[in-house]
Amino acid sequence: MSITVPTAQAWNVAPALVGSTAATDLLRDYYTEVSNRYHQLHLGRPSTPHEIEEGLAATPSDDLAPPTGLLLLARHGDDPAGCVGLRILDPYTAELTRMFVRPALRGLGGGARLLVAAERFARDLGAERIVLDTRLDLVEARALYVRHGYVEIPAYHDGTYAEIFYERRLSSSSNKK
DSSP: OOEEEOSSSOEEEEEEOTTSHHHHHHHHHHHHHHHHHHHHHHHSSOOOHHHHHHHHHHSOOTTSSTTTEEEEEEEETTEEEEEEEEEEEETTEEEEEEEEEOGGGTTSSHHHHHHHHHHHHHHHTTOSEEEEEEOTTOHHHHHHHHHTTOEEEOOSSOOTTOOEEEEEEOOTGGGOO
């Protein structure tokens, strides 16, 4: 399944191989941004290249491939522009992770397209809900989730960087938009 949105440059969201060049580049850009923001907030400096490499090695995305998950890649026109992962937690729950749109393309609807696609694929995988965790300083992401019907829930794990948790129920009516 692929979702295309008519705009001056169309967004297209489709499954991707985690090890593909486009996916690897986007996942590296995602990790670099969240790491830099964390280090800037807590240490007053960006991440070092060594910290980026250590973090990428410590948080592989291999589980974002069948049968444990799925990676979706967004293209704006022909260019890789964003990604989002789904991790299967149990037969009825998918976890949203690695949500990212390249900074130059933010505000053009890519985040919304990724969320809609993730919800459709999660439902196709049998999920009845999507959960996610994020950090409090990622205010843009938090606002996007709330705008799209995600509600705050109690923590479902105790990860080091997880500060706030959200859920969206995937009823049949919410997925026929």
